[in-house]
Amino acid sequence: MSKLKKTVLAYSGGLDTSIILNWLQQEYGCEVVTFTADIGQGEEVEQSRAKAKAGGVREIFIEDLREEFARDFVFPMLRANALYEGEYQLGTAIARPLIAKHLVRIAAQTGADAIAHGATGKGNDQVRFELSAYALAPHIKIIAPWREWDLQSRQDLLRYARAHGIAVDKKPDGGSPYSMDANLLHISYEGGELEDPWQPPPEAVWRWSVSPLQAPDTPQEVTLTFRCGDVSAVDGETLTPAAGMEKLNALGAKHGIGRADIVENRYVGMKNRGCYETPGGALILKAHRAMESLTLDREVAHLKDELMPRYATLIYNGYWFSPERRMLQQMIDASQQSVNGEVKLRLYKGNVEVLGRRSAEHSLFDEKIVTFEHDAGAYQQADASGFIRLNALRLRLAARLR
Numbered sequence: 001m002s003k004l005k006k007t008v009l010a011y012s013g014g015l016d017t018s019i020i021l022n023w024l025q026q027e028y029g030c031e032v033v034t035f036t037a038d039i040g041q042g043e044e045v046e047q048s049r050a051k052a053k054a055g056g057v058r059e060i061f062i063e064d065l066r067e068e069f070a071r072d073f074v075f076p077m078l079r080a081n082a083l084y085e086g087e088y089q090l091g092t093a094i095a096r097p098l099i100a101k102h103l104v105r106i107a108a109q110t111g112a113d114a115i116a117h118g119a120t121g122k123g124n125d126q127v128r129f130e131l132s133a134y135a136l137a138p139h140i141k142i143i144a145p146w147r148e149w150d151l152q153s154r155q156d157l158l159r160y161a162r163a164h165g166i167a168v169d170k171k172p173d174g175g176s177p178y179s180m181d182a183n184l185l186h187i188s189y190e191g192g193e194l195e196d197p198w199q200p201p202p203e204a205v206w207r208w209s210v211s212p213l214q215a216p217d218t219p220q221e222v223t224l225t226f227r228c229g230d231v232s233a234v235d236g237e238t239l240t241p242a243a244g245m246e247k248l249n250a251l252g253a254k255h256g257i258g259r260a261d262i263v264e265n266r267y268v269g270m271k272n273r274g275c276y277e278t279p280g281g282a283l284i285l286k287a288h289r290a291m292e293s294l295t296l297d298r299e300v301a302h303l304k305d306e307l308m309p310r311y312a313t314l315i316y317n318g319y320w321f322s323p324e325r326r327m328l329q330q331m332i333d334a335s336q337q338s339v340n341g342e343v344k345l346r347l348y349k350g351n352v353e354v355l356g357r358r359s360a361e362h363s364l365f366d367e368k369i370v371t372f373e374h375d376a377g378a379y380q381q382a383d384a385s386g387f388i389r390l391n392a393l394r395l396r397l398a399a400r401l402r
Contacts, residue, residue: 013048040184070241091186097320100132128318135321212256212350229336252279
């Protein structure tokens with residue numbers, strides 16, 4: 001392996017990245033800089049500092065990126081109502097370009113020759129990290145240990161840790177048997193018994209939300225205020241993007257909202273079963289679509305819906321920094337200038353209902369036109385006859401030929 005001067009490692013302090021830290025030092029003979037991002041995973045990220053120091057790291061970066069994550073990545077995606085394959089709200093996918101952005105920044109700041117990550121050679125994250133990094137720093141060197149070393153399992157990692165004197169934390173509850181990823185938008189679960197798509201996920205899988213069966217018997221109402229397509233307030237309280245997501249996560253989780261059990265198509269070619277909790281995202285998606293139903297022109301709304309699967313696939317596959325995603329984002333953001341107002345939701349045992357929506361500035365709903373009562377000439381019903389005949393012309397011509 002070619003020698004490197006310095007490498008920036010995306011570091012969590014867990015088993016995988018602790019071993020990668022040592023492996024980089026041994027195999028590449030390089031100094032390792034660690035970068036730990038707080039994106040709302042709910043764990044004490046400062047614990048990684050002591051672990052990095054114990055591993056001989058001199059330059060340690062631990063940064064709170066929750067507001068940047070919510071404002072610059074999650075909210076733009078939510079404006080598009082993005083769902084991959086109709087169900088997945090892209091919680092893991094949207095975090096990777098943010099982490100890659102800061103890996104590249106820190107590499108430039110510290111004079112590092114390379115960056116490294118702990119994503120496996122089977123998954124999507126390797127693609128997301130690396131496409132993002134190359135888009136921002138085309139000449140960066142990227143090290144993906146899982147594609148290079150001969151360690152193939154958790155037991156191999158534990159043996160490596162023992163052989164090299166790497167401390168491995170053992171959680172009091174034994175930890176989770178699943179591969180997990182958490183941030184402000186979601187928690188994902190893979191592996192273990194979830195690898196059998198016929199078996200339902202055990203209730204013990206879920207870490208955030210209560211079961212809908214055990215959720216409160218009393219419904220709860222909540223009002224979301226939108227400004228240019230983004231949630232700006234919850235129940236009248238103005239909140240930052242990250243604070244708003246935290247509040248909505250707590251509300252959704254309390255009522256068993258946002259669980260998903262999906263078999264999805266990975267970009268690398270295989271199918272994968274994943275379970276997800278996205279309580280706040282589920283509330284925002286429902287409310288945002290209700291707000292758009294009132295404020296978006298019909299053809300604009302339909303065009304957005306046609307383009308959304310392409311937009312979601314770009315994010316899923318790691319193309320956040322691509323020119324086509326940026327182009328789509330400009331169009332989406334332009335559509336959101338009128339998405340202003342309030343939506344009232346009712347939360348009850350895993351369900352989200354829209355109780356009402358209003359927009360004093362931009363509502364396209366005109367009661368004088370749609371009313372079943374006397375409309376004082378606002379709409380000439382006789383005009384519909386010509387409209388129908390013109391639209392039926394091609395159908396009638398085809399029917400005559402048959």
